[in-house]
Amino acid sequence: MESIINLKNVRVRYGKISVLNIEELSIARSERIFILGRSGAGKTTLSKLIKGRIEASEGRVNVLGLDPFESQYVQRRESQQRIAMIDQEFFLIPRLSVVNNVLLGCLGRVSPWKTYFGWYPADEWEKAEAILNEVGLRGIGDRRVETLSGGQRQRTAIARALMQEADIILADEPVSNLDPEFAVDVLRLLVDCAERRDVTLLVNIHQPSLAKKFASRFIGLADGKVIYDGPPIDLTADDEEFIYKGNGIEKRS
Numbered sequence: 001m002e003s004i005i006n007l008k009n010v011r012v013r014y015g016k017i018s019v020l021n022i023e024e025l026s027i028a029r030s031e032r033i034f035i036l037g038r039s040g041a042g043k044t045t046l047s048k049l050i051k052g053r054i055e056a057s058e059g060r061v062n063v064l065g066l067d068p069f070e071s072q073y074v075q076r077r078e079s080q081q082r083i084a085m086i087d088q089e090f091f092l093i094p095r096l097s098v099v100n101n102v103l104l105g106c107l108g109r110v111s112p113w114k115t116y117f118g119w120y121p122a123d124e125w126e127k128a129e130a131i132l133n134e135v136g137l138r139g140i141g142d143r144r145v146e147t148l149s150g151g152q153r154q155r156t157a158i159a160r161a162l163m164q165e166a167d168i169i170l171a172d173e174p175v176s177n178l179d180p181e182f183a184v185d186v187l188r189l190l191v192d193c194a195e196r197r198d199v200t201l202l203v204n205i206h207q208p209s210l211a212k213k214f215a216s217r218f219i220g221l222a223d224g225k226v227i228y229d230g231p232p233i234d235l236t237a238d239d240e241e242f243i244y245k246g247n248g249i250e251k252r253s
Contacts, residue, residue, distance in 0.1 A: 001028035004167065004200060005050060010059035012045055012224075020045045020224040022059075027200060029167075032191055034203045034211035036228070037221035038244050043204040044088075046221070047170045050202070051085050052076065064167060081108030084161035086171040090153050092145045098156050099141035102128045105163025131159045135189060151182045155189070162193055169194055171203045175210075183207075187214050208232075208240055 012020035052068030175183035220228030
């Protein structure tokens with residue numbers, strides 16, 4: 001399969017503190033990767049690095065054929081449009097309607113001055129309505145986001161990411177604030193939408209048992225290092241304990 005994310009000898013430091021230390025990592029198109037690790041393991045940092053929100057302190061980062069911080073501005077802007085990120089806090093605009101939040105996903109395709117006035121082309125409105133139907137939000141597009149439940153806000157964030165028509169979707173702890181039943185529904189929705197579009201999906205998550213239902217590959221992080229990389233079926237109880245309780249010094253074989 002075609003590799004669209006490649007990291008080589010990558011280090012990310014905040015001051016003198018090393019938060020990510022990856023010798024080598026390749027991710028292919030259409031993979032469904034769930035990234036495991038306790039808080040502070042480096043999951044969010046890895047997502048931000050792939051998205052281009054932070055720069056590596058050293059090493060080589062290549063995402064969709066580009067280094068996010070060495071390419072020209074126009075290339076970087078186009079690359080950013082091809083990578084959608086669903087943040088743990090959603091970052092929706094409460095005062096706007098659901099559909100207007102979803103339409104923000106097409107900003108890379110529409111003239112900025114038009115979007116400032118809320119002037120979106122008819123075909124973008126049609127796409128937004130179709131995506132709302134797809135994620136189970138039919139009929140509530142006119143509601144303000146601040147009136148929604150947590151699950152509805154999560155679906156709105158997913159819809160906005162889908163509106164972006166990205167090649168890569170990054171989801172940072174997308175179900176951490178949901179009850180188990182709703183968590184399964186949201187993950188199933190996210191994976192199904194990604195598969196229909198043949199996009200690469202990376203999900204940061206704390207619950208291996210839940211992730212096993214949907215992942216094609218697990219990456220386990222501890223202390224910023226990859227200590228497990230393989231199929232979910234091969235993840236043992238010892239591996240899980242090492243990911244969440246071990247010191248993360250060496251990658252297990």
